[in-house]
Amino acid sequence: MPLRRAEIVEAALALADERGLDAVSMRTVAERVGVTPMALYPHVGGKAALLDAMLDWMLGQLNADPGGPGGGPPPGTSWQQLMRELAHAARAVVIAHPWAATLVFSRPAVSEGSVRTVDLLYSALLDAGVAERDVPRVERLLSTVVIGFAASEALGRFTSADPDVRALRGMLKDGPLPGFARLGDVLSCPVDFEAEFDADLDDLEVLVEAIAGRGNAG
Amino acid sequence: MPLRRAEIVEAALALADERGLDAVSMRTVAERVGVTPMALYPHVGGKAALLDAMLDWMLGQLNADPGGPGGGPPPGTSWQQLMRELAHAARAVVIAHPWAATLVFSRPAVSEGSVRTVDLLYSALLDAGVAERDVPRVERLLSTVVIGFAASEALGRFTSADPDVRALRGMLKDGPLPGFARLGDVLSCPVDFEAEFDADLDDLEVLVEAIAGRGNAG
DNA sequence: ACCTGAACACCGTTCAAGT
DNA sequence: ACCTGAACACCGTTCAAGT
Numbered sequence: 001m002p003l004r005r006a007e008i009v010e011a012a013l014a015l016a017d018e019r020g021l022d023a024v025s026m027r028t029v030a031e032r033v034g035v036t037p038m039a040l041y042p043h044v045g046g047k048a049a050l051l052d053a054m055l056d057w058m059l060g061q062l063n064a065d066p067g068g069p070g071g072g073p074p075p076g077t078s079w080q081q082l083m084r085e086l087a088h089a090a091r092a093v094v095i096a097h098p099w100a101a102t103l104v105f106s107r108p109a110v111s112e113g114s115v116r117t118v119d120l121l122y123s124a125l126l127d128a129g130v131a132e133r134d135v136p137r138v139e140r141l142l143s144t145v146v147i148g149f150a151a152s153e154a155l156g157r158f159t160s161a162d163p164d165v166r167a168l169r170g171m172l173k174d175g176p177l178p179g180f181a182r183l184g185d186v187l188s189c190p191v192d193f194e195a196e197f198d199a200d201l202d203d204l205e206v207l208v209e210a211i212a213g214r215g216n217a218g
Numbered sequence: 219m220p221l222r223r224a225e226i227v228e229a230a231l232a233l234a235d236e237r238g239l240d241a242v243s244m245r246t247v248a249e250r251v252g253v254t255p256m257a258l259y260p261h262v263g264g265k266a267a268l269l270d271a272m273l274d275w276m277l278g279q280l281n282a283d284p285g286g287p288g289g290g291p292p293p294g295t296s297w298q299q300l301m302r303e304l305a306h307a308a309r310a311v312v313i314a315h316p317w318a319a320t321l322v323f324s325r326p327a328v329s330e331g332s333v334r335t336v337d338l339l340y341s342a343l344l345d346a347g348v349a350e351r352d353v354p355r356v357e358r359l360l361s362t363v364v365i366g367f368a369a370s371e372a373l374g375r376f377t378s379a380d381p382d383v384r385a386l387r388g389m390l391k392d393g394p395l396p397g398f399a400r401l402g403d404v405l406s407c408p409v410d411f412e413a414e415f416d417a418d419l420d421d422l423e424v425l426v427e428a429i430a431g432r433g434n435a436g
Numbered sequence: 437a438c439c440t441g442a443a444c445a446c447c448g449t450t451c452a453a454g455t
Numbered sequence: 456a457c458c459t460g461a462a463c464a465c466c467g468t469t470c471a472a473g474t
Binding site for chain 3: 025038046047
């Protein structure tokens with residue numbers, strides 16, 4: 001049954017990777033499948049549902065790599081390792097498929113793949129000693145940082161970190177701003193976002209430990 | 219000169235607030251201004267530039283409220299207060315204008331309003347004792363959390379926190395997942411996102427203090 | 437200088453019709 | 456069951472023309 005459906009979603013994914021999300025239309029996808037636009041509707045339900053399916057496939061990729069084909073992590077994995085592997089996998093997927101960054105904030109994680117990812121994070125946080133009542137919130141916090149970082153990088157928000165545009169930004173008509181002025185030296189270096197992502201993950205690890213330490217008190 | 223331009227951007231903002239971002243087209247905006255679609259082009263430069271202008275206006279709203287009309291914070295403000303006020307202002311703006319969440323990841327913060335906000339955060343982090351070389355990274359981390367949280371709330375990612383869809387998510391064909399199973403009780407409560415946002419800000423404060431403590435060593 | 441009107445190359449989706 | 460074709464109500468943008 002979902003044979004034809006898979007073929008359609010695949011065509012849409014290929015189109016998005018090759019020519020961007022804007023190039024994905026019912027008409028271009030249909031042409032790629034070799035069919036009339038209207039023939040897609042019984043299979044995928046419309047443009048919005050097709051985008052959902054594309055995002056679901058993308059989120060499913062997260063669990064494809066770490067720990068081999070079974071999906072689960074190898075038994076001896078620490079919560080720190082697991083968190084970092086998931087974070088790096090998520091960033092890698094968004095960098096490989098930038099169009100996904102546009103979609104990822106707009107739909108809940110209900111695909112099987114993303115549910116499994118959330119479950120792994122839940123288990124990691126419990127292992128770390130985070131109190132049960134804090135786990136869902138901290139999971140949302142961590143995934144928001146990872147997704148937000150990757151989206152900022154892929155979509156252009158972080159291009160403001162270019163030394164050039166930052167130099168511009170510090171200079172307003174009424175003179176430079178105090179914070180920019182004090183950071184002049186630091187702001188003139190280019191940013192290595194891979195390293196910054198790792199530093200953020202270090203900090204998040206520290207934060208999770210602090211939350212776990214505060215623990216079942218309070 | 220930018221008299222007509224301001225009128226056009228205002229019309230686009232009103233349209234987005236009333237009927238969503240999808241309702242903003244060159245044609246609908248032109249109709250609202252009382253002019254032909256093509257008359258907009260010399261003033262705003264095209265659809266993409268119009269969206270940029272809308273986002274710039276939105277980011278400018280961030281500095282409108284805190285600390286009165288001058289824009290700057292009152293002298294005695296602690297870095298903690300400043301961080302929280304900016305964060306709450308940002309979330310409020312995104313909730314009042316959900317369409318902005320779609321745009322905010324895709325463009326660097328180059329408008330005057332957002333540059334001033336970044337500068338305030340730089341100063342707050344320096345006051346907190348964060349080492350100069352860490353300030354830009356930590357600023358990006360904090361703003362990513364705030365923007366990511368607000369976008370997730372406004373755009374629908376956090377609707378997965380509904381108890382109903384979460385119950386569904388824990389139950390896959392091959393039985394419930396371990397993390398979801400252990401958190402069953404906690405996951406069945408509805409989520410108060412206002413409170414969660416405050417708890418996240420508490421944690422970020424702890425994190426900034428930890429980074430500041432580590433300080434000018436390393 | 438500023439605006440209009442017609443046109444071009446697109447959209448998503450409905451609906452009646454084919455096989 | 457599955458697909459087609461014509462049609463509807465839209466898009467952003469170019470270009471020549473008006474005043």
